[in-house]
Amino acid sequence: xxKIGIMLVEDHNVxxxxxxxxxxxxxxxQVVAEADSCTTALQNINAHVDIILLDIGLPDxxxxxxxxxxxxxxxxxxxxxxxxxxxxTFVRKAMEKxxxxxxxxxxxxxxxxxxxxxxxxxxxxxxxGLQAELLLKPDSPVLTEQETSILQLIxxxxxxxxxxxxxxxxxxxxxxxxxxxxxxxxxxxxxxALAAAxxxxxxx
Amino acid sequence: xxKIGIMLVEDHNVxxxxxxxxxxxxxxxQVVAEADSCTTALQNINAHVDIILLDIGLPDxxxxxxxxxxxxxxxxxxxxxxxxxxxxTFVRKAMEKxxxxxxxxxxxxxxxxxxxxxxxxxxxxxxxGLQAELLLKPDSPVLTEQETSILQLIxxxxxxxxxxxxxxxxxxxxxxxxxxxxxxxxxxxxxxALAAAxxxxxxx
DNA sequence: ATCTTGATGAACTTTTTGATTCATCTGAAA
DNA sequence: TTTCAGATGAATCAAAAAGTTCATCAAGAT
Numbered sequence: 001x002x003k004i005g006i007m008l009v010e011d012h013n014v015x016x017x018x019x020x021x022x023x024x025x026x027x028x029x030q031v032v033a034e035a036d037s038c039t040t041a042l043q044n045i046n047a048h049v050d051i052i053l054l055d056i057g058l059p060d061x062x063x064x065x066x067x068x069x070x071x072x073x074x075x076x077x078x079x080x081x082x083x084x085x086x087x088x089t090f091v092r093k094a095m096e097k098x099x100x101x102x103x104x105x106x107x108x109x110x111x112x113x114x115x116x117x118x119x120x121x122x123x124x125x126x127x128x129g130l131q132a133e134l135l136l137k138p139d140s141p142v143l144t145e146q147e148t149s150i151l152q153l154i155x156x157x158x159x160x161x162x163x164x165x166x167x168x169x170x171x172x173x174x175x176x177x178x179x180x181x182x183x184x185x186x187x188x189x190x191x192x193a194l195a196a197a198x199x200x201x202x203x204x
Numbered sequence: 205x206x207k208i209g210i211m212l213v214e215d216h217n218v219x220x221x222x223x224x225x226x227x228x229x230x231x232x233x234q235v236v237a238e239a240d241s242c243t244t245a246l247q248n249i250n251a252h253v254d255i256i257l258l259d260i261g262l263p264d265x266x267x268x269x270x271x272x273x274x275x276x277x278x279x280x281x282x283x284x285x286x287x288x289x290x291x292x293t294f295v296r297k298a299m300e301k302x303x304x305x306x307x308x309x310x311x312x313x314x315x316x317x318x319x320x321x322x323x324x325x326x327x328x329x330x331x332x333g334l335q336a337e338l339l340l341k342p343d344s345p346v347l348t349e350q351e352t353s354i355l356q357l358i359x360x361x362x363x364x365x366x367x368x369x370x371x372x373x374x375x376x377x378x379x380x381x382x383x384x385x386x387x388x389x390x391x392x393x394x395x396x397a398l399a400a401a402x403x404x405x406x407x408x
Numbered sequence: 409a410t411c412t413t414g415a416t417g418a419a420c421t422t423t424t425t426g427a428t429t430c431a432t433c434t435g436a437a438a
Numbered sequence: 439t440t441t442c443a444g445a446t447g448a449a450t451c452a453a454a455a456a457g458t459t460c461a462t463c464a465a466g467a468t
Contacts (some may be wrong), residue, residue: 001441011310012219012288012309012310013309013311013312013313014219014222014223014226014309014310014311014312014313014316015216015218015219015222017222017226017310017312017313018218018219018221018222018223018224018225018226018313019218019222020222021222021225021226021229022218022221022222022225025225025294034207038364105216105217105218105219106215106216106217106218107217107218107219108218108221109217109221109222111282112218140425154393154395154396155395155396155398155399156399157391157392157393157396158397158421159424159425160392160424160425161424169446169447170319170446170447170448171447171448172446172447172449173445173446173447175425175426175427176445176446178425178426179426179427187356187361188361189361190425191358191359191361191395191398192358192359192360192361193396193399194359194395194398194399194402195359195360195402198398198399198402198403199402201303241442244432254455363453363454363455364454364455365454371415373416374416374418375417375418376416376417376418376419377415377416377417379456380415380416382455382456383456383457394455394456
């Protein structure tokens with residue numbers, strides 16, 4: 001019986017080691033590749049990989065970047081996203097990028113095993129708690145590229161004038177964007193929005 | 205030969221399961237208690253626990269809280285702090301609270317094993333990379349209680365007037381504090397400070 | 409006692425940000 | 439074509455925040 005080939009992409013070494021141990025104890029699974037960053041992930045992938053357990057929110061790149069690249073070189077590979085944040089934003093983005101499974105890190109291994117089996121069979125696995133959230137909040141906050149850029153720049157100490165100039169928009173539009181961000185995140189002040197975004201890993 | 209009794213306090217279930225597996229495979233170690241939060245940690249501790257692997261930054265409480273409480277009920281227990289952030293702030297705070305070991309989550313299990321053995325023998329283990337940082341930056345930014353309160357309140361959408369009133373200080377002093385925070389964190393704007401603090405887990 | 413030093417609060421000015429209104433432009437629909 | 443909705447930018451005013459200066463007060467040092 002052929003084992004399911006798993007690749008782990010995760011920068012926390014202990015976590016990766018532990019997960020590898022748990023997976024290798026399963027009869028029908030085996031870890032056949034590992035990586036601790038987006039760049040090494042693209043190098044270390046091999047033909048035995050069936051499913052990639054991918055940590056969203058790696059230091060380099062947003063993790064979903066490598067999905068788009070890998071489906072070009074290894075079209076048969078399927079992804080299961082792991083994330084620290086129990087946020088639906090990532091689920092939506094990930095699902096747009098051919099990710100077939102989604103499990104938060106606070107889940108138990110049992111659930112990761114289920115996800116692997118189900119995705120390998122061609123199905124889709126969404127962590128139960130998250131599915132409810134997705135259904136309840138159909139229009140969850142997803143920031144656009146420009147909106148995240150705005151937060152990034154402000155988080156780096158630029159004032160609004162600089163940000164507007166950098167993004168080639170007027171001060172008026174910038175303020176409209178900021179209000180939009182606050183509305184999306186359900187907060188009142190820009191400071192609150194920054195804190196919320198940082199919690200969700202939207203700004204680095 | 206008596207095994208070292210380990211307690212795992214960690215809210216990411218998969219991580220905890222994997223770590224437990226790795227530890228139980230060691231000849232001289234065994235996981236004898238687990239918890240996924242500060243409150244359950246205080247309940248689940250037992251007499252077999254020698255060393256607690258403690259995740260800094262749990263949802264409830266700052267993790268170091270339970271150190272102070274446990275050394276009252278279980279004085280012989282020693283702590284090893286695990287953290288996501290490779291920040292020296294936590295190291296300093298933790299070392300003040302009788303924590304004898306410090307290992308970041310991006311370390312390998314090998315290093316956790318070394319830390320357990322060393323701390324069990326009465327020594328202190330500080331992750332190599334962090335030690336260098338500690339020596340190079342002797343006056344690393346450690347925010348006071350009041351300073352963190354200020355950031356917390358602002359991160360929750362309060363304006364300066366409200367924050368000042370809440371903390372029973374004048375607007376002048378508040379602004380002095382904000383400037384102080386920015387200086388400590390080496391940033392220019394309050395927004396930047398918020399982002400930096402959020403990255404280091406100083407605000408929730 | 410005197411003299412610092414540091415912290416605090418008040419007052420003031422300037423800068424930044426927030427909120428609102430208006431005119432213009434574009435693209436889609438009637 | 440006209441019409442309308444949505445987005446943009448400019449201008450304006452109000453509010454908040456930042457920068458600065460000054461006087462006061464307390465704890466120590468001389």
